[in-house]
Amino acid sequence: MFTPEINNFTGVSQAQLQQWLTEAQQAMHRLSTGAMGESYSYSQGDGSRSVTYTRANLAQLQQHINALMYALGMRRRRPIRPVF
Template identity: 60%
Template sequence: MSTAALQQALQDAQQAYIDLSTGAKGESFSYTQGDGAKSVTYTRANIGQLQMLIRQLQQQLGIISRARRAIRPIF
């Protein structure tokens, strides 16, 4: 995916998260691609998956770094 496409996907995912969190929009969406019709359903029950998608896109864009383990001294 190009950087522009990743940025657009991130923006769409963030807007979907906001809309879903505030109840501003529906939770089920359908669209048509070359290989047929598709549908996506986001519910409050799987809002965590949407958060993970946003985090993944941010990592791919370099906005946030991967989580690091705690550094523990060895004596």
């Protein structure tokens, strides 16, 4: 049974939830605009190195943002109404 009072963010302070929401929204913006790179290369005295990061799944990130907004009371679930 779903109870809105108990969720993944139960016990987390409002300030922490707000910080996470801000960080998630910034990450979404950087990924959406291409500002966040995926592969980086650099050279040092002993040779060259490269690091590759995987791109986050935008749909999962959007779901996380929605869950944070819901936990902060910024978003409400629409009522489910049967259609006959």
